[in-house]
Amino acid sequence: xxxxxDIEQLLVQLPHQEEIRPEGGEVSFGTAWEIRAFALAVAAHxxxxxxxxxxxxxxxxxxRTWEDAGTKEPWRYYDRWLEALESLLASTGTLDPSEVxxxxxxxxxxxxxxxxxxxxxEPVAVDAARV
Amino acid sequence: MTTTESPLPVPAVALRSEEEIxxxxxxxxxxxxxxxIMTTEAVDRLAGIYENEVGPHLGAKVIAKAWTDPEFRERxxxxxxxxxxxLGIGGMQGEDMTAVENTDTVHNVITCTLxxxxxxxxxxxxxxxxxxxAYRSRIVREPRKVLREDFGLDIPxxxxxxxxxxxxxxxxFVLPRRPEGTEDLPEDQLAELVTRDSMIGVGRPLHPGAA
Numbered sequence: 013x014x015x016x017x018d019i020e021q022l023l024v025q026l027p028h029q030e031e032i033r034p035e036g037g038e039v040s041f042g043t044a045w046e047i048r049a050f051a052l053a054v055a056a057h058x059x060x061x062x063x064x065x066x067x068x069x070x071x072x073x074x075x076r077t078w079e080d081a082g083t084k085e086p087w088r089y090y091d092r093w094l095e096a097l098e099s100l101l102a103s104t105g106t107l108d109p110s111e112v113x114x115x116x117x118x119x120x121x122x123x124x125x126x127x128x129x130x131x132x133x134e135p136v137a138v139d140a141a142r143v
Numbered sequence: 144m145t146t147t148e149s150p151l152p153v154p155a156v157a158l159r160s161e162e163e164i165x166x167x168x169x170x171x172x173x174x175x176x177x178x179x180i181m182t183t184e185a186v187d188r189l190a191g192i193y194e195n196e197v198g199p200h201l202g203a204k205v206i207a208k209a210w211t212d213p214e215f216r217e218r219x220x221x222x223x224x225x226x227x228x229x230l231g232i233g234g235m236q237g238e239d240m241t242a243v244e245n246t247d248t249v250h251n252v253i254t255c256t257l258x259x260x261x262x263x264x265x266x267x268x269x270x271x272x273x274x275x276x277a278y279r280s281r282i283v284r285e286p287r288k289v290l291r292e293d294f295g296l297d298i299p300x301x302x303x304x305x306x307x308x309x310x311x312x313x314x315x316f317v318l319p320r321r322p323e324g325t326e327d328l329p330e331d332q333l334a335e336l337v338t339r340d341s342m343i344g345v346g347r348p349l350h351p352g353a354a
Contacts, residue, residue: 050193052171131239136307
């Protein structure tokens, strides 16, 4: 069982601490997908898929590549994080990047809650008071 | 990887929209689980350590303001989305949000009977049990029993329980009752008493001193 302390040990080794801890101490995320991406990378490491320095290296490389490209896109740390995770798994032959492209396409083209688009304006169930 | 300049097999991509990147993370997770790279449980557990830091604290701000500002409370109950926007809260998965208010005689609880529609901007990520078929079906059939047995929340027989079904078009959250003995607390301290579960309706806010 790895707790928060174990994760903190991993995190302090990563570049751009100010992105991981924007409030200056506490690890913080802006969106749900960031937490998910974060958890995937840590879980794969803890399951023995790679050593943490390898992820650290992949992340540094992804950040440097982005910086060198001089793109005008807004900077998002967890975009680079996701790239690092994908490239690391691809480099070990565990993952085929086109596989992720295809699956992401399926996710995007499947209407979310396909059958659940109508607002339900009344309670779906009522358990009346009995006294 | 040992060299410092090893080429990366993933090409640089244009900035993805929030929706696209969220879909990509979801896709990657599904593939990683299928390949046995890690388990769902491990990812959920790791995400769970931090997920309380996205969302619920925003919802808690909304609730605390409603407790202290009667006019805001009126606006919140009339149009949840607009009231949240006043506090800069909104965005994906929160297009249409409605707050339902607990009173002396009514207790509200939210679910999504078909999937896991959830007001992310105010509550953060849905907990796993919220997405589980067991909760989604049982809370509708026997809400009083589920609240008591699964969540340890005993709703008096004198109180009616209403179950609200969130959909993609309309997502509910609960405005819980303000705990007793908090008359002198400022808004920021009240917010610390508001739990995620109290805004789903499966728990109560904390009492001062327990936060």
